[in-house]
């Protein structure tokens with residue numbers, strides 16, 4: 816049995832790390848329902864709605880904890896009743912397995 820994405824470990828990336836190919840992206844994207852692919856650079860994004868600002872802020876705080884634990888860091892948007900997360904790997908100039916691991920952990 817293969818390890819589920821959320822249980823895999825993020826690997827440290829250095830400049831020059833290869834970004835995922837379109838075929839690899841499609842393979843990983845199928846494992847993170849709700850996340851959408853965007854481009855330039857390749858990235859995955861998701862937006863959540865909440866009933867107030869405090870709930871959105873608490874969600875963002877949980878995402879920040881997951882990011883620190885993984886040593887992989889998303890761009891985060893926050894406002895009244897919503898939060899958005901965008902993931903890509905700076906070192907690769909696009910998407911890396913690490914982005915999908917963190918997306919799977921965030922949910």
Ligand SMILES: C[C@H](O)[C@H](O)[C@H]1CNC2=NC(N)=NC(=O)C2=N1
Nearest residue numbers: 827828886887888903904905906
């Ligand atoms: C050494 C450490 O793994 C790197 O600096 C990490 C930190 N967090 C990161 N986060 C993201 N999104 N992309 C990176 O390339 C990245 N690099």
